Amino acid sequence: MFKVIERLLGDKIATEKIALTGSERFRGKITGSCTVAMRDACVKACPVGAFMTADNEQGYAVDYKKCIFCGRCVERAMGSLQHSREEAMPVITEDAVEVTAEVIRQKLGRSLHVRHLDAGSCNACDFEMGAMSNPLYDLHRYGVHVDASPRHADLLMVTGVVTRNLEQALKMAYEAMPEPRLVMACGACAAGGETYGDSYAIVGAADQVVPVDIYIPGCPPRPSAMIAGLLAAADMLAEKM
Template structure:
């Protein structure tokens, strides 16, 4: 879910599926609906306009569910300072289980975090 990003994290997330990184070899795939997702990946600082969308997307996911904050904005919150338009980091709105730092994070870092998240899901089941 892009909660207010510059799209750099989203581009790098897309790169995880290319032939170089090949995320699918680990049995991990991106899905379009939160109802079919085990984990929600959040990019960008959470804006006031998208705060409710983030909450609703999280609530639409089945249990057990995980949240990954991707990038400095989603995991840290305020690289742009404090304004009326910004809520903050993803953890200010939904519980975050794993964070991937970087601006933007490398695809390899995201894959490592996704594999760790898969292990976390196994423990919760």
């Protein structure tokens, strides 16, 4: 027991800075170029329709709201395409993360209050959300708190593709929030709505039911990406107040 206490006291602080670049095995933005034949093969291989042909230098485009980062397009391109280590979040930079943390304290003048609503997820995004509160990511250091009621929330954080059974619950949660209010679609299901294809039980992406202000791509997104999105949302909320 004493050895455990000694080790805990001797260790450095575990909390890390929020980084928008992953490890070597992390699948981030898709980079590179490929031939027309490879591109067409990538389009057919994409299970959610995120990889598309485009009239640009690369000849393709990726809808990161739909992308689940499965790597099938990279496999079909046989080395011509690669996953970078960058998060697919073009509006947020690592420098902005630290700056935006100050926004919560200075511009907003209080904590950012978040209400989570699972509209029909597989719970992968929800597990990553839980990790935001552990000592490694320490969400609370930024003044972000999760509330039990939408009536106390500034932001509605939606995970999962919206199912028919929870469509009304999503609408009611949004309508119960005070103005100004924001909605974040977290993960490929809530952001893109194509993960499970067409089904009588599914409405689709969150923005088909309520207006969405910020999208967090990934299947599931990393906790650091979620926190970066929350901090960006705090900046947006401060502008609305």
